[in-house]
Amino acid sequence: MRRIAAGHFDDPHAEVAGEAGPRSTRDRHASFEAPLRGAPQDKDRERLLARALAAVSVVCDPELPVLTIADLGVLRNVALEGGRVVVTITPTYSGCPAMNMIAVEIGLALDRAGIPDAQVRTVLHPAWTTDWMSLDGRRKLREYGIAPPAPGGGRGALFGQDVVACPVCGSENTERLAEFGSTSCKALWRCKSCREPFDYFKCH
Amino acid sequence: MTSLALYALRRADDALILGHRLSEWCGHGPMLEEDMALANIGLDLIGQARSLYQYAAELRADGSDEDSLAYLRDAPAYRNLLLAELPNGDFARTIIRQFFYSAFADPYWRAMTRSADPTLAAIAAKSEKETAYHLRHTAEWVIRLGDGTAESAKRAREAVDDLWPYTGEMFEADAAERGLVESGIAVNPDTLRPIFDRKVAEILAEATLAVPKAGWMQSGGRTGRHSEHLGHLLSEMQFLQRSYPGATW
Numbered sequence: 001m002r003r004i005a006a007g008h009f010d011d012p013h014a015e016v017a018g019e020a021g022p023r024s025t026r027d028r029h030a031s032f033e034a035p036l037r038g039a040p041q042d043k044d045r046e047r048l049l050a051r052a053l054a055a056v057s058v059v060c061d062p063e064l065p066v067l068t069i070a071d072l073g074v075l076r077n078v079a080l081e082g083g084r085v086v087v088t089i090t091p092t093y094s095g096c097p098a099m100n101m102i103a104v105e106i107g108l109a110l111d112r113a114g115i116p117d118a119q120v121r122t123v124l125h126p127a128w129t130t131d132w133m134s135l136d137g138r139r140k141l142r143e144y145g146i147a148p149p150a151p152g153g154g155r156g157a158l159f160g161q162d163v164v165a166c167p168v169c170g171s172e173n174t175e176r177l178a179e180f181g182s183t184s185c186k187a188l189w190r191c192k193s194c195r196e197p198f199d200y201f202k203c204h
Numbered sequence: 205m206t207s208l209a210l211y212a213l214r215r216a217d218d219a220l221i222l223g224h225r226l227s228e229w230c231g232h233g234p235m236l237e238e239d240m241a242l243a244n245i246g247l248d249l250i251g252q253a254r255s256l257y258q259y260a261a262e263l264r265a266d267g268s269d270e271d272s273l274a275y276l277r278d279a280p281a282y283r284n285l286l287l288a289e290l291p292n293g294d295f296a297r298t299i300i301r302q303f304f305y306s307a308f309a310d311p312y313w314r315a316m317t318r319s320a321d322p323t324l325a326a327i328a329a330k331s332e333k334e335t336a337y338h339l340r341h342t343a344e345w346v347i348r349l350g351d352g353t354a355e356s357a358k359r360a361r362e363a364v365d366d367l368w369p370y371t372g373e374m375f376e377a378d379a380a381e382r383g384l385v386e387s388g389i390a391v392n393p394d395t396l397r398p399i400f401d402r403k404v405a406e407i408l409a410e411a412t413l414a415v416p417k418a419g420w421m422q423s424g425g426r427t428g429r430h431s432e433h434l435g436h437l438l439s440e441m442q443f444l445q446r447s448y449p450g451a452t453w
Contacts, residue, residue, distance in 0.1 A: 124327055124330055125326035177237065178241065204333055
């Protein structure tokens, strides 16, 4: 019997991902799939879970449409409880209004994949950190024009981050315009070399 | 209601009422960046309130949920700090109010991450990073206003003096909360007092503002005795659900 996330605060996979720091999308998926290798009679469950994982992995953050929820680290687990698919997500910021939309999008994606009765569960623990954002996700953010958070985030980096490279020209000759930006997770910066204003995804 | 449910409800009410107050600035900020900053801080607070209300509703197990707790209770049923419900006044007053609250909430949530209650600890782990950011932002503004023009200094000074009597309530804990402190669930507010005093002294000194003398403190919000301002706030916040019960979109 595979272990499942019991209740809100016992999510073994999330703990593992949290300790591991930045990881590639491939690694992240491996952590979801690892507990699946079981007895042959689990084949159907395995196929259902793989289908669910494939469907939810491509769901994007509505406010950061270049990032999937897996890239962002918001997707914590996809599991089976009884015969039911349970998707576990965690919010970036407490008040992030995208969370409701993400939960709806997950439900729609699973519905399209022929899994209509899935449950989306939101957990707060362990608290999301920008360390969970994949390297691929950081690259996609930069290409989209948003300066990604520096790896090794957390409380210190939230305040110590003084050098932010411009996502347009790469210059580190930049300055902060405002501590709060267009969404909870971003601050507004400006490049003094190419003069472009840009969003910076805050370390958290 | 158990003491734990009441404890969660009180913190939820603080966050919702203060968050709603900040939302009133939306579109009225003195500059675009501050308009966004106040809206974002308000959003964080309302997010914290949602988590706390969900937990309080779960503990009450009386059919209530986050929406009914927010929209269908009248003023005497609210348990928030009086500080949170005071009108915004001018920008200086809003900043000083937010600075006092954040200077308390920052060490409060950090201590709460070690709570024996896993739900409160999880909510705290999210809230503490957000609150630290609010504290830094508002402290910078306290300094800018206090050590700014004669007019900004006057307004900041008046706000500090007027709001100071509302800061004592943050450190109150009744018998039920003392019980939760004993069992390692609630934060002992006595341990936060020196941290708060130090932070306030440091920032007000840099802002060339005097720290008010210790004196008589306002109290009552935790037991539902509110200022007249809360009812007016609720009349706007709850209007839709009161006029169109159960409305959704």
